[in-house]
Amino acid sequence: xxxxxxARLRQxxxxxxxxxxxxxxxxxxxxxxxxxxxxxxxxxxxxxxxANVMADPEAGPRVRAEMADVFLYLTRLADVxxxxxxxxxxxxxxxxxxxxxxxxxxxxxxxxPPLP
Amino acid sequence: xxxxxxARLRQxxxxxxxxxxxxxxxxxxxxxxxxxxxxxxxxxxxxxxxANVMADPEAGPRVRAEMADVFLYLTRLADVxxxxxxxxxxxxxxxxxxxxxxxxxxxxxxxxPPLP
Amino acid sequence: xxxxxxARLRQxxxxxxxxxxxxxxxxxxxxxxxxxxxxxxxxxxxxxxxANVMADPEAGPRVRAEMADVFLYLTRLADVxxxxxxxxxxxxxxxxxxxxxxxxxxxxxxxxPPLP
Amino acid sequence: xxxxxxARLRQxxxxxxxxxxxxxxxxxxxxxxxxxxxxxxxxxxxxxxxANVMADPEAGPRVRAEMADVFLYLTRLADVxxxxxxxxxxxxxxxxxxxxxxxxxxxxxxxxPPLP
Numbered sequence: 431x432x433x434x435x436x437a438r439l440r441q442x443x444x445x446x447x448x449x450x451x452x453x454x455x456x457x458x459x460x461x462x463x464x465x466x467x468x469x470x471x472x473x474x475x476x477x478x479x480x481a482n483v484m485a486d487p488e489a490g491p492r493v494r495a496e497m498a499d500v501f502l503y504l505t506r507l508a509d510v511x512x513x514x515x516x517x518x519x520x521x522x523x524x525x526x527x528x529x530x531x532x533x534x535x536x537x538x539x540x541x542x543p544p545l546p
Numbered sequence: 547x548x549x550x551x552x553a554r555l556r557q558x559x560x561x562x563x564x565x566x567x568x569x570x571x572x573x574x575x576x577x578x579x580x581x582x583x584x585x586x587x588x589x590x591x592x593x594x595x596x597a598n599v600m601a602d603p604e605a606g607p608r609v610r611a612e613m614a615d616v617f618l619y620l621t622r623l624a625d626v627x628x629x630x631x632x633x634x635x636x637x638x639x640x641x642x643x644x645x646x647x648x649x650x651x652x653x654x655x656x657x658x659p660p661l662p
Numbered sequence: 663x664x665x666x667x668x669a670r671l672r673q674x675x676x677x678x679x680x681x682x683x684x685x686x687x688x689x690x691x692x693x694x695x696x697x698x699x700x701x702x703x704x705x706x707x708x709x710x711x712x713a714n715v716m717a718d719p720e721a722g723p724r725v726r727a728e729m730a731d732v733f734l735y736l737t738r739l740a741d742v743x744x745x746x747x748x749x750x751x752x753x754x755x756x757x758x759x760x761x762x763x764x765x766x767x768x769x770x771x772x773x774x775p776p777l778p
Numbered sequence: 779x780x781x782x783x784x785a786r787l788r789q790x791x792x793x794x795x796x797x798x799x800x801x802x803x804x805x806x807x808x809x810x811x812x813x814x815x816x817x818x819x820x821x822x823x824x825x826x827x828x829a830n831v832m833a834d835p836e837a838g839p840r841v842r843a844e845m846a847d848v849f850l851y852l853t854r855l856a857d858v859x860x861x862x863x864x865x866x867x868x869x870x871x872x873x874x875x876x877x878x879x880x881x882x883x884x885x886x887x888x889x890x891p892p893l894p
Binding site for chain 4: 667670671674677678679680682683685686687688690691693694697698700701703704707708709710712713715716725726727729730731732733734736737739740742743744745747748750751752753754755758759762764767768769771
């Protein structure tokens with residue numbers, strides 16, 4: 431990675447005096463809007479077509495750009511809230527490994543009951 | 547970071563035979579669902595309250611967990627599609643710096659016209 | 663209302679041979695994408711600005727069109743699934759009136775515990 | 779329909795002094811959150827499974843309830859903004875019929891270029 435993405439976004443916002451707009455509420459909305467654009471790229475594709483979307487010269491770059499938008503807002507939100515994204519994700523995956531033991535859930539994907 | 551998150555997710559899916567469910571279409575849906583849960587955490591908060599959400603002993607951990615869920619599905623989607631998330635985000639931010647020059651957009655946030 | 667919206671959408675899909683694309687899965691994705699576009703219209707507005715959005719000659723018509731898109735996909739999804747939307751909404755509101763009694767929740771909006 | 783849904787929601791909000799929370803910004807967020815819960819119901823289903831979701835004794839009622847939630851927030855948002863949902867939807871469908879002529883788009887679903 432060239433430089434820290436969160437730091438670049440912080441400077442980007444500061445140079446434009448945009449911190450006033452970057453409340454967690456607004457950033458969560460922006461992230462949600464970009465997630466909507468991402469899901470829209472896949473809405474009429476079959477599951478098989480969706481697996482080859484990056485080979486499409488028009489849809490492929492759009493999908494990459496929408497994923498980037500989601501990542502940018504998520505990174506900015508984490509920075510504003512003081513959340514360590516990677517740590518939070520590893521913690522959640524730890525929990526997932528406990529809840530979804532490989533034996534019980536092999537080949538079947540459904541919501542597990544909460545841990546005791 | 548303890549270890550590579552994408553690799554951990556790949557193993558998590560493989561051990562449960564869940565690759566069949568992890569099509570890009572389905573993963574984009576899952577990401578969108580988690581983004582919806584994240585935005586729901588903020589829906590009744592004022593902008594000022596949203597800035598202090600991490601200090602709330604109930605809402606704070608929920609927000610962190612929802613951000614983690616978004617990040618997990620985004621990381622898994624990027625891995626399945628072969629997209630380098632950090633590179634894509636830096637590219638998009640490069641474009642943002644060209645489109646939103648600091649002079650014109652200082653203190654005002656609105657959609658810029660597309661670059662020529 | 664001029665004529666039944668669900669019937670018009672059914673004919674619209676049939677004339678284009680689009681029933682094959684209108685699976686509940688795909689329609690739920692399309693609805694989610696439009697909801698994302700709707701929320702994006704409000705992301706940088708203050709709550710007060712959002713209350714006056716219809717007076718904005720550019721944003722107002724866009725908001726109306728995004729709401730229309732959500733309603734179209736919701737109506738189509740309900741028709742495909744055989745769900746009576748109005749009945750379902752009244753049932754849900756009945757439940758809301760039981761869960762959120764006016765005394766306890768006056769002036770305070772938060773998730774109620776599930777009914778016994 | 780038993781009675782007007784928008785009027786019922788207006789009274790529901792008034793009795794709880796919730797108008798202060800029901801800004802268009804917040805209602806759009808709530809709608810987006812419910813759309814996320816709806817799409818999550820379908821995320822691991824095949825298109826064929828999604829067509830039979832209402833026959834599932836657990837998922838069916840959940841899908842109906844999530845659709846109701848989307849409809850309730852959409853109806854409330856329209857009421858607060860003074861938008862006639864049915865009229866807006868018919869207008870949008872008029873536009874769709876002009877943009878997507880049945881000859882050109884038969885059996886193929888993709889974004890049409892904007893009308894001249």
